[in-house]
Amino acid sequence: MELKNKVIAITGAARGIGRAIAIRLAEQGANIAAIDLDLENLTETVSLVEKLGVKAKSYQCDVADEAMVETTFASIVEQFGSIEGLVNNAGVLRDGLLIKVSGGKVIKKMTAQQYDLVVNVHMKGAFLCTREAAAQMVELGIDEGCIVSMSSGAYHGNFGQTNYSAAKAGIVAMSRVWSKELARYNIRSAAIAPGTIETDMLRSMPPEALEGLAKKVPLGRIGDVDNIAQTVQFILENNYVSGDVIEVNGGLFF
16 A cells, blocks of 8 residues: 555554554655544644644544444544545553452452453454444445554463453454455455553653563563554555564564
8 A cells, every 4th residue: 555645544643652653654645533532642643743744633532432433434534535544553451460369368350340441442442443444445445445453462361461461362353354354345454463662651660670671572672662653554555464463572472
């Protein structure tokens, strides 16, 4: 896919990886539909993108809310006139052990609310956004479309992340299903599984903890958000990539 003048929707675009993706794709000439609940930071993302000379609009949306997602993608097509790409990047963490035990007694459990929130935002959100984006692409009769969904190395199963690991594994499975179902419409689907990436959450950690994380990575360093944005660009531009899960982790597998 030639990115110039294409319309790419990005969820979780207010900061971090989502913002980096928006900026990198805009540098290639893509127009950006930026989606997030955090309107203040989303507005800043749009401003940064517009400075690159492309069109950008913000859409405040809870990706786990079906009605809001339907309205958002209808608005994107109404305002931009098209949509060729979607990056499912919205996410949230509510880590915890399945059960916490002390002295042979269970003192804490992962709550259903913790599980539901993470699975709904990551997996249901990706499902709803992909469904609506794909429906719009088909009805518009676009020549080529692409869905990129953000999984995580945690999809292999990560300690303390029953909810997150399940959601990220689900995203891998859905992405592969979509690559098969949507191929007839020339819509590709692929996933990215980031490893340890320097985000706001990581930067809030003590320096010694960050150093410890970096030492675990075979390359000896933590990745940055543009490493993920580069991978999104590669998937969008390479018209024979579909059904894959690309792990971007410096050699560290969970």
